[in-house]
Amino acid sequence: MNSWIHIKDGVVPSVCSLDCPDQCGLLVYKKDGKIVKIDGDPSHPVTKGSICNKVRHMGERLYDKKRLQTPLKRVGPKGEGAFEPISWDEAIDTIARHWQELIAEEGAESILPYSFYGNMGKIHSEGMDRRFFNRLGASQLQQSICSSAGKIGYSYTMGGSYGTDPEDMNETRLFIFWGINAVSTNMHQVMIAQKARKKGAKIVVIDVHKNQTGRMADWFIPILPGTDSALALGLMHILFKENLVDRDFLKEYTVGHQELETHVQSYPPQLVSEITGVPVDDIYQLARMYAETSPSMIRIGNGPQHHDNGGMIVRTISCLPALTGQWAKKGGGAVKGNGDFLSINSRALQRPELRQKPARTINMIKLAEALQQTEQPVRSLFVYCSNPAVVAPNALKVREGLEREDLFTVVHDLFLTETAKYADIVLPATSSFENRDIYTSSFHHYLHLQEPVIPPYGDSKSNADVFRLLAEAMGFDEPELKASDEELIEQAISNVDNPYFPATYMEQLKEFRFIKAKNTKDFWKNLNTPSGKIELFSKKMEHDGHPALPTHVPLAEEQNAPFLFVPGPNHNFLNSTFSNNAKHAKLEKEPQLFMNQKDAEQLGIQSGSVVRIWNERGECRMKASVGDQVLPGVVVSQGLWADNRGSEYLVNALTPDRVADMGGGAAFFSGKVHVEKAEKASGEKKQQEAGTTL
Numbered sequence: 001m002n003s004w005i006h007i008k009d010g011v012v013p014s015v016c017s018l019d020c021p022d023q024c025g026l027l028v029y030k031k032d033g034k035i036v037k038i039d040g041d042p043s044h045p046v047t048k049g050s051i052c053n054k055v056r057h058m059g060e061r062l063y064d065k066k067r068l069q070t071p072l073k074r075v076g077p078k079g080e081g082a083f084e085p086i087s088w089d090e091a092i093d094t095i096a097r098h099w100q101e102l103i104a105e106e107g108a109e110s111i112l113p114y115s116f117y118g119n120m121g122k123i124h125s126e127g128m129d130r131r132f133f134n135r136l137g138a139s140q141l142q143q144s145i146c147s148s149a150g151k152i153g154y155s156y157t158m159g160g161s162y163g164t165d166p167e168d169m170n171e172t173r174l175f176i177f178w179g180i181n182a183v184s185t186n187m188h189q190v191m192i193a194q195k196a197r198k199k200g201a202k203i204v205v206i207d208v209h210k211n212q213t214g215r216m217a218d219w220f221i222p223i224l225p226g227t228d229s230a231l232a233l234g235l236m237h238i239l240f241k242e243n244l245v246d247r248d249f250l251k252e253y254t255v256g257h258q259e260l261e262t263h264v265q266s267y268p269p270q271l272v273s274e275i276t277g278v279p280v281d282d283i284y285q286l287a288r289m290y291a292e293t294s295p296s297m298i299r300i301g302n303g304p305q306h307h308d309n310g311g312m313i314v315r316t317i318s319c320l321p322a323l324t325g326q327w328a329k330k331g332g333g334a335v336k337g338n339g340d341f342l343s344i345n346s347r348a349l350q351r352p353e354l355r356q357k358p359a360r361t362i363n364m365i366k367l368a369e370a371l372q373q374t375e376q377p378v379r380s381l382f383v384y385c386s387n388p389a390v391v392a393p394n395a396l397k398v399r400e401g402l403e404r405e406d407l408f409t410v411v412h413d414l415f416l417t418e419t420a421k422y423a424d425i426v427l428p429a430t431s432s433f434e435n436r437d438i439y440t441s442s443f444h445h446y447l448h449l450q451e452p453v454i455p456p457y458g459d460s461k462s463n464a465d466v467f468r469l470l471a472e473a474m475g476f477d478e479p480e481l482k483a484s485d486e487e488l489i490e491q492a493i494s495n496v497d498n499p500y501f502p503a504t505y506m507e508q509l510k511e512f513r514f515i516k517a518k519n520t521k522d523f524w525k526n527l528n529t530p531s532g533k534i535e536l537f538s539k540k541m542e543h544d545g546h547p548a549l550p551t552h553v554p555l556a557e558e559q560n561a562p563f564l565f566v567p568g569p570n571h572n573f574l575n576s577t578f579s580n581n582a583k584h585a586k587l588e589k590e591p592q593l594f595m596n597q598k599d600a601e602q603l604g605i606q607s608g609s610v611v612r613i614w615n616e617r618g619e620c621r622m623k624a625s626v627g628d629q630v631l632p633g634v635v636v637s638q639g640l641w642a643d644n645r646g647s648e649y650l651v652n653a654l655t656p657d658r659v660a661d662m663g664g665g666a667a668f669f670s671g672k673v674h675v676e677k678a679e680k681a682s683g684e685k686k687q688q689e690a691g692t693t694l
């Protein structure tokens with residue numbers, strides 16, 4: 001296979017590995033063997049040479065002085081960050097010895113792998129690691145933190161993550177960005193919409209926060225958090241009542257349209273307006289615009305599904321395109337995710353048969369609880385591609401768990417993250433530019449090959465290499481645990497049981513680097529739902545304990561605090577990635593709490609006032625930004641910040657670890673908080689005293 005490692009000076013192709021829908025094709029510029037510039041690959045059919053600022057500045061992260069170069073062992077209290085370097089031999093031996101003892105005394109289920117998608121590469125995020133933990137017999141992790149509620153909700157209607165092809169969206173006349181901050185989180189979707197807008201297309205944004213995406217819209221519709229099902233049902237009410245639906249399409253390609261028509265009579269615009277905060281006239285106007293403007297596509301974001309009722313919200317919104325027959329129009333429909341067009345042979349990659357007996361599954365949202373349970377306790381945690389001390393809900397409780405003296409924690413990462421500070425052993429990870437891997441996008445329809453661009457940094461090792469070493473140290477001699485990255489790729493893309501998967505062979509991947517899913521055009525005519533059709537009425541949902549028809553379900557009642565708190569991601573970080581890199585933190589400046597003028601006046605808060613935000617789970621401090629960006633009763637912050645200023649920006653100190661209605665998903669945005677004017681940010685005080693900045 002190719003490797004660009006030995007090219008000292010020149011431009012080589014690559015792909016972005018971050019957990020972002022766009023999955024951009026990249027060109028990496030090398031000088032004297034180092035990466036000096038990262039740019040977009042103009043030959044990529046969707047991302048077309050443009051990339052975000054975060055990755056433009058990726059070099060600062062790759063060569064950041066704080067990047068880990070050797071394994072470390074802890075020499076101070078957990079959480080403090082005192083470590084000293086050790087060799088790989090010592091690190092791997094220490095882990096293997098601990099695990100052998102634990103397995104003998106308490107069983108392999110006392111070991112919990114904790115990972116997410118800090119690197120989206122299939123081989124390194126769900127390849128050799130899975131084989132190893134299957135063979136070990138460790139507890140399994142339900143990877144529910146991101147989009148699982150929405151994915152399940154969408155799948156009830158559409159049978160999986162299948163939606164409109166972004167390459168057809170130049171035809172689209174109406175874009176509805178529904179709970180997606182696309183300017184920050186899906187920039188190529190915005191570029192496509194902006195281009196269509198030049199030909200007359202309209203962009204509508206429905207969000208709880210008028211952020212940069214809302215400001216770019218032709219029409220911004222503010223909505224109360226967790227009420228989107230009601231709005232979608234109100235739109236359906238009008239579409240049926242005014243006979244704006246495509247009855248031929250409904251008859252041929254859906255099940256349950258008659259039941260739905262009767263059902264939505266109980267969502268009249270007046271009631272919907274009271275639930276959602278959207279004026280009655282706007283509900284009528286949006287319904288008529290949706291019926292009259294075609295093709296239209298709804299880009300469903302992750303925001304609405306980070307609520308207690310998030311699965312049902314996405315389930316409900318995903319019924320809309322069928323009502324007006326949008327699926328039959330080029331550039332019409334919806335996208336929640338497109339990942340299933342390129343699902344690979346995950347059985348061949350992960351080898352579930354290596355597991356000798358079933359093991360429990362722990363939901364990653366419930367990490368705090370899992371670390372505190374005394375019956376069948378978790379006694380060892382292996383964290384990779386994730387930073388739970390910052391990103392997991394109820395984060396102070398997570399940190400309490402990580403402090404347990406009887407918990408043996410290993411963290412594999414590029415940096416000494418907040419989580420790594422609690423580890424007994426820290427292992428240095430390569431960046432994706434140092435690895436070989438394959439990537440599939442959740443937005444466009446391309447499979448990518450990544451070949452190594454630079455050699456491993458310092459003594460760092462890739463995820464797959466670490467698990468190969470651990471397998472050897474544990475005395476596992478199955479050949480599956482010795483396979484090379486290239487063999488893993490080969491297995492992952494061979495004999496794929498997916499009609500859309502391109503007949504891809506290594507040679508083609510090497511030649512073209514990105515290959516498109518095939519025959520996706522009329523996917524909606526033959527779906528993976530029980531009926532094969534678009535299911536407006538779903539028996540499967542009923543069977544799973546949900547209403548069979550789309551329904552508005554109110555948020556769980558929390559404690560008696562006045563504000564719903566929506567702490568989403570920000571522009572310059574990728575979840576907590578980059579929050580520890582000076583360049584990106586500087587671009588982002590500091591987090592703010594957006595609040596409505598009316599609420600602020602009552603509390604004597606002005607823009608720039610430092611506010612204390614708290615509930616029974618924890619407390620945060622940041623500056624207020626007062627205006628009309630959010631509705632009364634709602635406060636919004638952006639960014640998952642590293643502990644640059646103590647933990648005062650740790651928004652997950654406040655978030656609930658309740659599980660959403662579907663897929664074991666997270667309810668980050670359904671928590672309630674109190675807000676009051678504070679004296680000064682405590683970190684700011686400390687910084688002023690010490691005269692330091694980040």
Ligand SMILES: Nc1nc2c(c(=O)[nH]1)N[C@H]1C(S)=C(S)[C@@H](COP(=O)(O)OP(=O)(O)OC[C@H]3O[C@@H](n4cnc5c(=O)[nH]c(N)nc54)[C@H](O)[C@@H]3O)O[C@H]1N2
Nearest residue numbers: 179180181185208209225226301302303569571573574575
């Ligand atoms: N720059 C940047 N890009 C990223 C990320 C990042 O951290 N930074 N993270 C990546 C990841 S892992 C993901 S999952 C995606 C997430 O990206 P998005 O899909 O954009 O999801 P969020 O930003 O979580 O939320 C989207 C919007 O939903 C709004 N919202 C919250 N609750 C509701 C609601 O009840 N109804 C409505 N209508 N809107 C609501 C929020 O105000 C926000 O503007 O982005 C990816 N891309």
Ligand SMILES: Nc1nc2c(c(=O)[nH]1)N[C@H]1C(S)=C(S)[C@@H](COP(=O)(O)OP(=O)(O)OC[C@H]3O[C@@H](n4cnc5c(=O)[nH]c(N)nc54)[C@H](O)[C@@H]3O)O[C@H]1N2
Nearest residue numbers: 116117118119146384385386387391412429568575576577
């Ligand atoms: N309050 C609030 N919390 C949220 C969200 C929110 O909107 N609001 N969003 C949620 C969502 S959608 C998501 S997806 C999660 C994301 O949560 P995480 O998946 O934990 O994402 P990151 O914070 O980016 O952490 C990824 C870590 O992986 C490391 N890493 C990168 N590449 C590799 C590699 O190849 N090997 C190893 N071993 N490590 C690597 C990075 O250095 C980084 O420390 O956060 C969730 N948390």
Ligand code: SF4
Nearest residue numbers: 016020023024052055
């Ligand atoms: S983070 Fe997203 S937009 Fe930025 S380069 Fe990567 S894939 Fe492209």
Ligand SMILES: [Mo]
Nearest residue numbers: 019145146147
């Ligand atoms: Mo995510």
